[in-house]
Amino acid sequence: MTVAKSNITEPLTLTDNTQKLLNRLEGRSPEDILFTEALRIVRSVWPKAFSVIAPKPLKVHIHKEMESAQLLPSHIISKALKFFTTQDRYLAAIKPGARRVDLFGKSAGTVRLREAVDAEIKRYNLSHPHTEQRERIIIKQIRLVSVKKAS
Structure with missing residues (x-):
């Protein structure tokens, strides 16, 4: 049973x-x-x-x-x-x-792709807290972060 x-x-x-x-x-x-x-x-x-x-x-x-x-x-x-x-x-x-x-x-x-990309961006931001300036670029709904060095 x-x-x-x-x-x-x-x-x-x-x-x-x-x-x-x-x-x-x-x-x-x-x-x-x-x-x-x-x-x-x-x-x-x-x-x-x-x-x-x-x-x-x-x-x-x-x-x-x-x-x-x-x-x-x-x-x-x-x-x-x-x-x-x-x-x-x-x-x-x-x-x-x-x-x-x-x-x-x-x-x-x-987990969706966009959520995974957002998590990677957060990890990057947490591991590089002393960057001077960040620029956000959006390419087909995927965010990429590039760091500009201060001149």
Whole structure:
């Protein structure tokens, strides 16, 4: 006899450790919360989506699902996403055709070429922060960045 798996998942709850982390941040303003603290909290709730060692591209508009779960304040979610999605390892994982994941690590679409090009541009900009002047050229919807040396 086989039993079909249910699509209904148990409601998410915060672990004691996550609740302690949130309580510690409760009195602080959103600007005073560190990016690493926010990511640590988000990773404790959704560990399959937010792997720091081997990050995978996240589902488009994943922040809406995170906020609709009503487990974490929106400022912690946005701070964690900003930090996670600007890390070099995450940007390196954004390749055309790469599998995107939802909050539970399940497949949720693929990366498009334009998204991969944008990720490469972000990686370039993060690795060359001291360039004097940048000029953006758009060629058939693909952005290229060239650096002009100051004369």
